[in-house]
Amino acid sequence: MELTIIVPVYNVEKYLKDCLDSIYKINTIKYEVILVNDGSSDSSLNILKEYYSLYPNFTKIIDKENGGLSSARNAGIREARGEYLSFIDSDDIIDFKGFQDFFKEGQKLDLDVMVGNMRYFTEDKIGEPLFRSEEIKDFTVGKGTKFFLTLFEGTKCFREEVVDDIYKREFICENKLYFHDNLVHEDSYFTPMVYLKARKVKYIDIAFYYYRQRSGSIMSSITENSINSLENICYMLLSEYIKTDDYGRKALSKLLPSFYKVVLYRHINSGNDYKEKLKNYRAIFKEVKGVKNKNLEEILIYIFPKIPNLLRGLLGKKIGNSQKIPKF
Numbered sequence: 001m002e003l004t005i006i007v008p009v010y011n012v013e014k015y016l017k018d019c020l021d022s023i024y025k026i027n028t029i030k031y032e033v034i035l036v037n038d039g040s041s042d043s044s045l046n047i048l049k050e051y052y053s054l055y056p057n058f059t060k061i062i063d064k065e066n067g068g069l070s071s072a073r074n075a076g077i078r079e080a081r082g083e084y085l086s087f088i089d090s091d092d093i094i095d096f097k098g099f100q101d102f103f104k105e106g107q108k109l110d111l112d113v114m115v116g117n118m119r120y121f122t123e124d125k126i127g128e129p130l131f132r133s134e135e136i137k138d139f140t141v142g143k144g145t146k147f148f149l150t151l152f153e154g155t156k157c158f159r160e161e162v163v164d165d166i167y168k169r170e171f172i173c174e175n176k177l178y179f180h181d182n183l184v185h186e187d188s189y190f191t192p193m194v195y196l197k198a199r200k201v202k203y204i205d206i207a208f209y210y211y212r213q214r215s216g217s218i219m220s221s222i223t224e225n226s227i228n229s230l231e232n233i234c235y236m237l238l239s240e241y242i243k244t245d246d247y248g249r250k251a252l253s254k255l256l257p258s259f260y261k262v263v264l265y266r267h268i269n270s271g272n273d274y275k276e277k278l279k280n281y282r283a284i285f286k287e288v289k290g291v292k293n294k295n296l297e298e299i300l301i302y303i304f305p306k307i308p309n310l311l312r313g314l315l316g317k318k319i320g321n322s323q324k325i326p327k328f
Contacts, residue, residue, distance in 0.1 A: 003031040003103060004169070005086045006076030008069055009048060010038040015091040015212065016047050023088065024055055025096040029103055032058045034076040039066025044090075070179035070186045077169075077178060084114075085167045091212050092163065098208030103166060105204050109141055112171040112198040116164040118209035120328040127328030129207035133157045136203045144198030145247035152254040160187040164209040171198065180236075184229035192237055192255060196248050213325050227266050227321075234260045234284060241288060253288040257298045260284050264301065265319035268309050278305060 005023060009016065023033060033055070035048045045063060052059045062075050073087055084103070088094060106114030120127040133154045139147060151158040171177075175197045179186045195201065234256055241252050260281050267274040285291070285302050300308045312318050 001032060001082045002029050002107070003084045003086060003166070004076070004080035004082030005031060005033045005088055006036065006073055006080065007033065007088050007090050008036045008038055008072030008076070009040060009044050009090045010066065010069075010072070011040050011042045011044060012090045013040075013042045013044050013047060016044055018093055019088065019090050020047075020051050022093040022096055024051070026100060027096075028100045032060065032080075032082060034060050034062060034079055036062045036064065036072040036076050038064060038068070038072040068181065070181045070183065073179045073186075074181070077172065080169055083169060085169050085172060087162050088209075089163055089211075091214075093210045093212075095208045095210065098206045102204050102206040102208050105206075106166060106202070109200070109202060111141065111200045111202055112168045113144065113194055113201045114166040115147075115201060115203040116166070116209065117203075117205065117207035118161070118164040118211045119207050120213050120326060121210045122213050125328070126210070130159070131155070131157055132203060132205065137205055139203055141200050141202045143247070144195040144201045145245050145251065147198075147201040147203075148192065148195035148251040149247045149254075152251060158255065160185070160191045161211070162187050162190060163211070164207075165191075167194070182229075183233060184223075184226045185233060188230065188259070189233045189236060192252070193240070195251070196240055196244050213328075227263055230259060231263045231280075234263070238284060238287065249288070253290055254293055254295075256288050257281070257285050257290045257293075257295070257301075261298060261301055262319055264305060265309055265312070266321055268305060269318065269320040274305070281305075 007019065007023070012019075035051070037045045037048055048061050052061055060079060062079065064072070064075060077085065084107070102114065102116050117129045117132060119129055135150050135154045136157060139150050177190065177193055177197065180189055183189055237252060238256060241249055244252070264274060264277045264281050267277045282302055285298065290298055297308045309318075
């Protein structure tokens with residue numbers, strides 16, 4: 001079995017058939033599809049059973065109580081038999097031909113991680129492939145930490161999403177790189193950890209993944225749990241700082257201040273007392289030697305965070321407790 005495709009499903013009856021139709025068009029890869037129903041209360045499970053009846057030889061349904069996205073993905077990993085793992089969200093779609101080309105190229109190179117690209121889309125609009133720097137496009141097969149750092153060189157193009165990447169299952173299991181059940185931003189932890197551990201990574205310039213932006217949903221709220229989750233991720237990744245190599249430390253020195261400043265800005269803009277968060281930001285910034293990056297905003301935050309926060313507001317880039325759907 002070359003590939004296991006894991007599809008977590010929770011109350012997506014409106015979009016689920018589009019997703020599955022795009023997956024089951026794959027015809028040049030020996031694959032299985034693990035459909036994880038994570039306690040859906042709509043007709044999603046019935047739809048999964050319908051597709052199982054159509055493709056029983058390479059489909060498995062896991063029907064479990066609701067535990068969240070991480071729990072659903074981990075359930076799929078435990079049952080997977082494929083040499084490689086792909087995670088596809090059940091309201092998105094793939095270009096199956098691009099997916100096949102992407103996988104075959106990565107398979108030939110025997111990669112731990114095949115890094116791909118995506119487009120945003122709505123019912124009436126499809127965006128261009130998301131930005132990837134020339135440094136990343138020119139990156140040959142290399143160590144994950146070096147690739148991680150390269151994501152921050154030149155124009156920043158680090159993104160956390162796992163859905164446009166494919167992973168060698170043996171690599172994931174050997175390094176116990178499962179999704180963290182208690183995190184909201186599970187990809188924000190999983191992806192850096194993958195780069196810190198991987199031996200062979202490469203970007204393959206194919207935008208096979210179509211990431212749905214739901215029309216009518218202009219803003220999404222940021223909960224306190226979400227903010228706390230991002231803060232926890234910062235400290236979890238900080239614990240890796242002394243364990244990794246120079247490439248990994250330099251990458252974390254760029255990533256961690258950028259993550260924690262979001263926590264700090266959201267406290268400032270919610271009117272909460274932010275002194276403790278500023279103290280934490282300063283401690284992280286010092287530990288990872290953030291000043292060496294010569295990032296003016298992050299240095300200003302260290303000194304007096306209300307100045308860069310004000311400038312962000314004037315530029316229309318305020319980081320508050322709501323998140324805009326990306327423009328494309």
